[in-house]
Amino acid sequence: EGMALPRRIFPPEKICMDWQQRQRPGAGLFNLGNTCYINVILQCLTYTAPLANYLLSHKHSQSCQQQGFCMMCTMEAHVGKVLCSSASAVLPGAVLRDLKFIGEEFEYGRQENAYEFLRCTLSAMHRACLSGHHEQETTIVHRIFRGFMKSRVTCLRCQGVVDSYKAFLDVSLDIRAASSLITVLEDCVTPKQLDQKDCFRCSKCKKKAAASKKVTVHHAPRVLMLCLERADQRTGTKISKFVEYPEYLDLRPYMSDT
Template sequence: MPFGDPLSLRGRRRQSGAPSGNLGNTCYVNAALQCLSHTPPLASWLVSRQHATLCPAGGSCTLCAMRAHVTRALLHAGEVIRPHRDLLAGFHRHQQEDAHEFLMFTLNGMQQGCLSASRLSGHASEDTSVVRQIFGGTWRSQIQCLHCLGVSDTFDPYLDISLDITAAQSVEQALRELVKPEKLEAENAYDCGVCLRKVPATKRLTLHSTSQVLVLVLKRFTQLSGAKRAQEMRYPQCLDVQPYTSERKAGPLGYVLYAVLVHSGWSCERGHYFCYV
């Protein structure tokens, strides 16, 4: 998804369905919804109506709004449809907004819808929700003390992966930089629980468990000025993430590109979002 924003990998190339009507500078909404609507495992689950039979929200639910949007988009190809008002909650119609922010807001809203429904059955768990099953993975951050060689692991969930592209020319290069071991020394030395003092150590981030659908966010906008890094980035149609995982296994761990969300413009305050699906 957005270039400077998310790049989604998985599935196969397919035709787009119904376009979304512009409600006033809502290209960031329309482009993100097109990508979500054509994410095969999500669309299949939504149209199955599994959530609709359990939803306790009574008409104000992001997951129900997405189900209605995706169902109409897939069944009425070529018809211009308006995004449901529940999908726009918290965002403006007549000013530029960030497509990646909207995407994550929508995924988190769907996650809450899953949890609300599962609480009624007594099985509320973020890990078992459809959002986590499709988009969720886990990072492993491993620190090894260079004095006693002890290892400490921490694990953190993710729904998307942000890539620093400041010095990268391709998605693979940005991923290699992300998982490259980091030396902890001097002022940043590691406070080892075994050695009971600050010692040199190495720290490395790797993918411990991978998602069914991989969302990569290319960080094109600078935090201070909002200016955009406009260099070209190469990305493959097939991406093997095996080199970036905690446990190397035989054979590739491949994703196939199915959607790219693009920002056209020179800063985060102006421009236009569109997508290829």
């Protein structure tokens, strides 16, 4: 509905959501000073079953044409190292070595934002998968993590609506005023009135009018990444509050009706 479908690089039917090999808990990761933001993201991606299945198959490295740094090859080697090691912990050496290739803003030994590292890592993996293809084509990264948000703006004068859609790989959540994930998600999908200065020109009544905006998940990804904003954007301090979340999350209350 209202969205152009990209061409395919990785067929969705080849994605297996369950572990294809029985896996025991793999090795932990050594923290070399301020590298915990790297470790937490690497561990999350390592234990994302459909991604790990693909990386453990070595399908990417067998056909990789990248010259020099390749994030998919790096992740393939890392996941294999972690899940197949008998050690209690290993060093994510290749990732640390190529940190500048993952994101120019990252500097070894300095405290960084885990969320930004996640976004840069996924972007680098996506670029590696493209390998000369058009950017709109779909990779294994997008097949697993990409969803679509629907934004509906309703004119408060004539009730006319305007829908727009935006792709996402993760959802960043403001937790400052909430103590549970459910509360945050409920607030996200609650219609909010736009400020008068942001009022839009309604295409139905042809006038500028006050409006409300509601954002919902229109198409859920196979793996939904919800990122809690732990860094206060105003003060730069860490938000250390406990946020409750359920073991199983029903997305239906936060989905679009159509």
